[in-house]
Amino acid sequence: MTIMLHLQTSGTPRELGKAHGRRLKAKICQLLDHYRHGLRDGTGGWRKGLDPESRRAFSLKRSEMIEHIYPEACEEIDGIATGSGLPYEDIWELNLIYELTDHHPACSVYGFQDCNGHSLLGKSDDLEALELGSNVLTCSEPKGVLKSLNMHFSGTIWTTCAVNEAGLAYGMTGLRAQHQNPKGIPTLFLLHLLVSRCETAVEVEHLCSEYQISTNGVSLLIGDATGDLMVLEKYTTGQATRRPGPRGAALWQTNHCCDANLREDEDRNSPTHQNSLDREANIVNLDGLVPRTLKGLMDLYRTHDAPGGLCQHGAGGLHTDTAIIMDPTEREMWVTEGYPCETEFVKRSISVR
Helix, strand or coil: CCCCEEEEEEECHHHHHHHHHHHHHHHHHHHHHHHHHCCECCCCCECCCCCHHHHHHHHHHHHHHHHHHCHHHHHHHHHHHHHHCCCHHHHHHHHCHHHHCCCCCCCCEEEEECCCCCEEEEEEEEECHHHCCCEEEEEEEECCCCCEEEEEECCCCCEEEEEECCCEEEEEEEECECCCCCCCECHHHHHHHHHHHCCCHHHHHHHHHCCCECCCEEEEEEEECCCCEEEEEEECCEEEEECCCCCCCCEEECCCCCCHHHHHHECCCCCCHHHHHHHHHHHHHHHHHCCCCHHHHHHHCCCCCCCCCCCCECHHHCEEEEEEEEECCCCEEEECCCCCCCCCCEEEECCCC
16 A cells, blocks of 8 residues: 655745655655666766756756746745755756656546535546555645645646635646646646645636646636536647536546547557546446545546556556545545555545634
């Protein structure tokens, strides 16, 4: 069973980062070693353009650009470096790893309104075997913005799912893209921004439209305390949203593009593309059988139907590190610490100021 890391932070962005770095130094070092192994060329050398000096120059150039768009991100990353005692450029390298290397998108989201009109959102978080245990369940109280329960990845400001005190919740899946935009911010940085500033699904849609992303796309399942529910897909070329039909109808997405107007930006060459198609086909088959309840959603994330089970144990090289269910109306998050088929969902709540 995976032992999930837990963290409580408060204060300025730099203070949030310092607490993160102090607590998670060992895991950060482990991840840096893991990713750098993948930058080798197989003969003991570095792949072209990925030697230490090139990575350092790239990281510093990107940090200077992002400073003008999202300065709080830079402050928090600097705090992680300070707290961990690791070089600033190493922490930036970790935060930018999906711009330095190929990204194999993963994770599945599924949600609906229950009989009370509450939006319930589910998300799996699928990782490589050597990444298991890197998720950090964080209770964050940033100074001057919204408090939240969120899932971070060790050493980074990536926020892959969250519930905040205003009753906004979201969970993400990755989408692989063909195009890059050097003027954009990393996709997972944008998600970090949303949870601290937005109170409704509509606000998320509007804020996302104000920012360009740099490389791979994202799909967001978003719900709020009013019962609103949507999926937002975003690539470097644009974004689109969709909402469910009659009450009880579900929304879902795995790791391929669903909006016809965005498909020209999709890269279908990911090794996990077939895995994504299999999971979507499985969801389509199971959708009518899923009770529109908290338990129904939990049980869906425990399925192993092959191919395409949402609880993955190595299919396509992916392992489900955790599954998360969110109820934005109640400001609750239910989380497994490890494969959802093997562990219980534990409730976490966030108080309203």
